[in-house]
Amino acid sequence: MTILYNPHTLTGTETLVFDLDDTLYPHGHFLSDERFFEMLSEFGAKQNGLTLTEAHALTAKFLSEGTKDCMKSWQENHTFDIEAFAKHIDSQDISHMQPNEQVKKFLNDWQGRIVVFTNAHTTHAERLLEHLHLREHVEHICDYTTRGGRMKPEFGIYEELMTRINEVPTNCVMFEDKHKNLEPAKTLGMQTIYFWPEEEEYSYVDRWYPDMPTWINNLKITGKTEKAS
Numbered sequence: 185m186t187i188l189y190n191p192h193t194l195t196g197t198e199t200l201v202f203d204l205d206d207t208l209y210p211h212g213h214f215l216s217d218e219r220f221f222e223m224l225s226e227f228g229a230k231q232n233g234l235t236l237t238e239a240h241a242l243t244a245k246f247l248s249e250g251t252k253d254c255m256k257s258w259q260e261n262h263t264f265d266i267e268a269f270a271k272h273i274d275s276q277d278i279s280h281m282q283p284n285e286q287v288k289k290f291l292n293d294w295q296g297r298i299v300v301f302t303n304a305h306t307t308h309a310e311r312l313l314e315h316l317h318l319r320e321h322v323e324h325i326c327d328y329t330t331r332g333g334r335m336k337p338e339f340g341i342y343e344e345l346m347t348r349i350n351e352v353p354t355n356c357v358m359f360e361d362k363h364k365n366l367e368p369a370k371t372l373g374m375q376t377i378y379f380w381p382e383e384e385e386y387s388y389v390d391r392w393y394p395d396m397p398t399w400i401n402n403l404k405i406t407g408k409t410e411k412a413s
C-alpha cells in the first residue's frame with residue numbers, strides 16, 4: 185500500500201480537505217489523546233464533585249462502550265458544560281507550536297480550494313490556524329460547534345460539507361491522522377491520505393505518510409501551483 189516514494193500528482197484534484205489537529209501540525213504538538221481525556225476527566229470531576237479516580241473510571245467506561253463523543257456521554261449521564269470545557273481547551277499554552285514554512289508555502293501556492301474539516305470547536309480551529317499562520321489560506325472551516333456537535337466519522341456530515349462548499353467528492357483529497365475518519369470520505373469517492381507516525385494499512389486509505397511535510401516532499405504536481413513554479 186505504501187506509495188511514499190511514488191509521487192502524488194494531485195491530477196484532477198480541486199479541493200483539499202484537511203483535518204486540523206495532528207494533521208496540519210506535527211503529531212502530538214498540541215494535546216495527545218491521552219492528555220485530552222485526562223483533562224476531560226479532571227473537568228468532569230470538578231463539575232460533579234467526584235474524585236479523579238471516579239472521573240477517570242467514568243471516562244474509561246464511556247470510551248469502552250464505544251462513545252463517539254465523550255463530552256456528550258458525560259453530559260447525558262452527569263453534568264458537563266461543553267462550552268466551558270472548550271474555553272478551558274482554548275486557555276492551553278500553544279507558544280511552543282511553530283508555523284511550518286513548508287506547509288505555509290504549500291497552502292499559499294495551492295491554486296485550488298482548501299477546507300478544514302475538524303472535530304474540534306470553532307474557537308480552537310480559528311486560534312490554531314491563526315497561530316500557525318494558515319488561516320488566510322482556508323476558504324471554509326467545518327467544525328464541531330457549527331455542525332451542532334456532530335462528529336466525524338458520521339457519514340451525513342461529509343455529504344453536507346460537499347453541499348455546503350458546492351463540490352463533488354471525486355474532486356477532493358482528504359487528509360487525516362484518524363484513519364476511521366477517512367472511511368466515509370473514501371466511500372463517497374474522495375482520495376484519502378493518512379498521516380501517522382507508523383505505516384498502517386486500511387482498505388479506505390489510498391496513501392500513508394508520516395506527516396504533511398513528507399507528503400509535500402513527495403509531491404509531483406502538474407498545474408494548481410503556478411505561484412510555486
Ligand SMILES: [Mg+2]
Nearest residue numbers: 203205206361
Ligand atoms: Mg486530527
